[in-house]
Amino acid sequence: MGWKEVLQIIIFALAWFPVGILVSTSFSGGSEIYEHDFSIYNDEYDGLSQYRLAIEEANYDVVAIQSTMSVISRYNGSAILVIMGPVQDFTIDAVLTIFQHLDAGGSILIADDFGTANRSFQILNNILRENLAGSLPVDIDGFLSFTGGVLLDLDSYDRSPKLPVIRDLRVGLDGGAITAGVSELNLNWATCLSPRSLIGAAGIAYTTIRAWCENDIEDTNPAPDEDEWAGALPVAGALDLALAGMQGRIVAVSDPSMFNNDMWSRSPGNRRFGLNIINWLSQNDPSIPVVFCENLLAIPVNSPEWFFGNYLGRILWMTSNPILAPIYPLMTAIGIRKYLPDMKKIEVTSVSEVFLRRGQTYFSERMAYYRTEGNYARVVKLLYRKLRRDMRRKQQMTEFSPEKVWELMKHKDTKLEKEKFLKTFDRIEEISSNPGKRLRESEMMDLFFFIRNITSQLVDTKR
Numbered sequence: 001m002g003w004k005e006v007l008q009i010i011i012f013a014l015a016w017f018p019v020g021i022l023v024s025t026s027f028s029g030g031s032e033i034y035e036h037d038f039s040i041y042n043d044e045y046d047g048l049s050q051y052r053l054a055i056e057e058a059n060y061d062v063v064a065i066q067s068t069m070s071v072i073s074r075y076n077g078s079a080i081l082v083i084m085g086p087v088q089d090f091t092i093d094a095v096l097t098i099f100q101h102l103d104a105g106g107s108i109l110i111a112d113d114f115g116t117a118n119r120s121f122q123i124l125n126n127i128l129r130e131n132l133a134g135s136l137p138v139d140i141d142g143f144l145s146f147t148g149g150v151l152l153d154l155d156s157y158d159r160s161p162k163l164p165v166i167r168d169l170r171v172g173l174d175g176g177a178i179t180a181g182v183s184e185l186n187l188n189w190a191t192c193l194s195p196r197s198l199i200g201a202a203g204i205a206y207t208t209i210r211a212w213c214e215n216d217i218e219d220t221n222p223a224p225d226e227d228e229w230a231g232a233l234p235v236a237g238a239l240d241l242a243l244a245g246m247q248g249r250i251v252a253v254s255d256p257s258m259f260n261n262d263m264w265s266r267s268p269g270n271r272r273f274g275l276n277i278i279n280w281l282s283q284n285d286p287s288i289p290v291v292f293c294e295n296l297l298a299i300p301v302n303s304p305e306w307f308f309g310n311y312l313g314r315i316l317w318m319t320s321n322p323i324l325a326p327i328y329p330l331m332t333a334i335g336i337r338k339y340l341p342d343m344k345k346i347e348v349t350s351v352s353e354v355f356l357r358r359g360q361t362y363f364s365e366r367m368a369y370y371r372t373e374g375n376y377a378r379v380v381k382l383l384y385r386k387l388r389r390d391m392r393r394k395q396q397m398t399e400f401s402p403e404k405v406w407e408l409m410k411h412k413d414t415k416l417e418k419e420k421f422l423k424t425f426d427r428i429e430e431i432s433s434n435p436g437k438r439l440r441e442s443e444m445m446d447l448f449f450f451i452r453n454i455t456s457q458l459v460d461t462k463r
Helices: 003-027 049-057 069-075 092-103 118-131 261-266 268-281 304-320 328-339 351-356 362-373 376-394 402-412 418-433 441-458
Strands: 062-065 080-084 107-111 150-153 203-206 211-214 234-240 249-253 290-293
Touching (some): 049 268, 069 290, 092 107, 092 118, 107 268, 249 268, 261 268, 402 418
Antiparallel strands (some): 150 211, 203 234, 234 249
């Protein structure tokens, strides 16, 4: 087996392995419901299935990305991208996709806790800082970032300061559309938007002044330290980038769990707030699809979704990439060219017509055809059949056998070794019995010269 065959097997395995994982999981009792936190298909307390249903009841189409964020570029800015509780770092390609989506007029809702997305958004901060140069206040050091730590509010909470209730709702750049009809928001182990980020400065929901972000979440007696954010801190912000020369809109929230099934069922304010966000980002246009980015969730590497998402992501990335997309069909065509049918009209030729061609025989025609098609096993079979016929005719053999050929050849070529000679014949007979067998061209040539040597010594010579 040559390297081409090995490569084809590897490509075939990589192409179908994720599909096989999904099929085997289905037949082995796999669940069709995601158990991942913040998945729109998770019906448990930590899922977002109720939020998804509420959006769909508002006549929006809801879809999910399982592969790569570059898929959002296919909407050309006419979509709302929702990033909930990301645990995976964004790739550079994903960050650029977010920027292009905003620049094309798209909208984004990102809800993060503990500042997981801070490192990923550093690149986006740099890009937008350059794009918004000259329009940022002096004390603003970035576009979007989270403080990290756990938010505690001593003056407004539910059962614990780590379950703050936000009642300071303000009119921001959204004109009050997002907080309309909302009296309070219930959070659960949230963090805060950085007050020094642009979207934090455009906050629309704030804690009380006796709040801070505790970095030591294991501390049984927490208190604000000098290096921790404290005071009235923003937990949600909204920006209309049209004010800065771009076209998109973005909403950032510092607690994705405020939209999960548990909080959604217990807090009317959270429900109204969640739908207001979608309406404002879509500019009240239900034809705008809502796209949840689920490939950044905490999906185990041994799950079929992880395999299938990564496999599909590579393909979608190549077809969505503006550089690779034009040449991807060409690469595919070249890869399968060998297996495509010949577009030329088949010429039906009888055996007699072949023999009538000047200087050609049926044998030479078939040899040329098989070599052109790469079917080297049939070439060996044809050569062997011809050798058997010639030996019966020339040596007057009643029955052809490799042993008889050896008895004749050992006197013609003293360098031959019987064991190797007969072993080569065994290989030729094995190939002849299975002409569909894959055979390397180099082996075919070795067998050709072996048969040619016998022919020149025992057939072509005069007695």
